[in-house]
Amino acid sequence: MDSAGSSYAIETINLTKIFPDWWGRPKVKAVVDLNLKVRYNEIYGFLGPNGSGKTTTIKMLLNLLHPTKGHAFVLGGRSTDPAIAARIGYLPEESYLYRYLTARETLDFYGRIFGLPASVRKSRIDTLLEMVGLAGLGSRRIGTYSKGMMRRIGLAQALINDPDLLILDEPTSGMDPIGTRQIKDLLLELARRGKTILLCSHLLADVEDVCDRIGIMYGGKMQVEGPVRELLQHRDELQILTGPLPPKAREEIESVVRREGSWCKITTPVDKLETFFVNIITKAQETQPTSGAKPGTGIQGFLAAQPASPSRAVLEQLVAKKPQPVSESSADRAKTEPTEAVPPSAPKKELLEHLTEKPVEKTVSAEAQTEKPSEPPAVPKPAVRQDILEKLLGGRKGPDGSTEQTRLPDSEERRDAE
């Protein structure tokens, strides 16, 4: 089947993988008739317990395994096609890196395979090392790195080619909470820049924070699939966040709610442990040196670096939005996926301003927090630098003064924009 011109960044058709035993007899059905569809410009969370077939699926997408049956298409073609492979960034479940190379040599090695010119390689390596917080450790051999540092370099190599599609298998595995937060910020920013991301993770909170849609695998089959918010939303409950209130006001609120025939529970919100941890470490980093990984500049550092000409032009090209197919080709997509693609040529300035002002963890909606302790809306973000972000966005205005926006806004964003 020819999948050229497909509207999906990833598409599998009845994808099946059966592992044989030593005698070649079929033994384990790792993936069974999987029909996975990941649209362009979305972050898709690929979930499931151990042995559910997630990694096997990814390996079939990347031709590391041959399907027993079915087809797998990536970016409208096969990943064996070098032109397609050049647009993919892959981070495997473990950092399979050459331990005898330094971080800088590692990135240079992969940059060379992608055919990047020397000046582009150098500037990208510098910015990527800075971004993943290993700027001062680029000359150390990978073999001396901790697991978390290896993950950071693994992520950097996945981004060296400025990929259109990122396939990340457990990207935050082995990383500290700050690194995890930075990765999540990075994914959101990349998605905002028009990248498609297939995120495979066991850490459900991470997936919930960044993914537009999720699919849950079990026993090699897709059990459920859909937009995160739709799947998690408590449609018969509401959550109201307020500032401090005197006891009398609280009683009045409770009485109003009861009068309307509903129930009410008023509690004091608590931080997520991740937020608390990040705050403590952020303060410590201001005063205390460390020999380990340092906080990176986040995606802004990667995208907004201003190298000397001519590499600047290449970086400009790097951040430039790539046209993505937005046409609808299958009827089921219209049925199950309410989020429609926004043509890149119709950016909304108000929406962009709103996006840059709101907290980065945009997927943590009020509705989604009803079953867990509430979180204050303003969380300090050590990695997000508004000035760079504004500079970045301000430098890419459209003819009408609006800033280019390539990521598809979700329903809440559209509502806010209106």
Next chain:
Amino acid sequence: MRNSWVIAKNTIAQAVRMKVAAAVILLLLVLLPTMAWMLTGDGTLLGRLQSFSSYSISLVGFLLSVLTIAVSCYSLHSDLRTRTIDLVVTKPIVRYQIVLGKFLGAAGLNLFLLAGFSCMIYGLTTATPRFSKAPEDQIARARTEFFTARRVVAPQMSEEEISRRVEERIETLRKNRQLPDLPMSEIRATLWEQERIAQKSVEVAAVKEWDFQTVFPPKDPNSVLFVRYKFQATPEPPNQEVYGQWRVGDFRQFRTGLREYKTPVYGVERSESVRTLHTFTVPADATAADGAVTVGFFNSPERNFSTVIFDQMEVLYQVGGFGVNFFRVVLLMAIRLVFLAALGVSLSTWLSFPVAALFSLMVFFAGLINGFILESIEGLGAVLGLVYRFTIRWFLYAIPRFDGPYSPTDYLVSGEVLSWAFLGKAVLITLAVQMVLLLAIGIWIFSRREIAKITV
């Protein structure tokens, strides 16, 4: 090709940093100068040069061959075992470029080391006469027999003559009803061997002549012709020595009864030990203009009472210099390393490191004695011969030869020229056919294998 070079550079970095290459480099850096100092051979300058060149070339060839096998078998296997290959194959690279890159890396590293150590051996060898304080005659001998490139000419063995004699003897035996009750082929083979030995034998008071063709020494009046030979004697002489009277020249002048000789015929008398390689020289003008020259040996009854059997008889003359010949010898060694690199990489596409390395070592050692095995096994009995013909023989023919004319040391030790034609033949057979076939098989396997395959 760009991607193959990227992989090749990474392979070299891996080999250098895995310390095996460093160990080999260090070992050779220490051993080569030590050998140049310690090895004295038979005490003469020529012996010293021959010992050093023989051992140093052998040592460098052996260690680099083992290193080539280690690097080529380990590199791809290591990538597969540590799964680093997972990341590489998902990049815009075709799998044949990975196999080619691994091959280029393993071969490139070892060729670089070969070039470096060859320069070192060349420098030490050419510097030896200056520092040895050898007498002038020894230096002159070293110049004519070692720092030279000589073409070797073997005598024409008349197989037609042997066949005729064999048939005559069979006819005689048949007439006398003395033919043994054996297959005719076996009788013919035995008689052939007897006649072949008879052709090499010189009985007491007999004369033996060896005719050589296409001997064209330089026109230089100082150029010489080398006669090199080895013999044994039966019965064994008490002092292990044989006295010989030699004549070298165009014997056709005797045979046709010319009164005036156009070219001189030189006489040499020598008493020499058995089972040792000997050489004497005569002026090169003993050769006829058409390149014919004959060497005659008279087994004098006055001082000898043994039949002399010549195992080796050849004539040599200078055709080139030491430097170019040394370069060609290094190229011959390079061919071996390049083949081993292709073998190791090809095997590691589907075998684990220990198995691939063991198989490569087996091929390497079999190649070192390939010619000997082929010659010795040819004489097997009927049943064993059949088994051999359809099994081992094909394997031995499939792998390259590293011994006999493919051994680099012999050329330097004996100052023999390694011709470009022979080098071209080696390149054609070993690289263009055997190596390309191996790489093609490796690429075919690697392109089709599941990189992340698991068996449950």
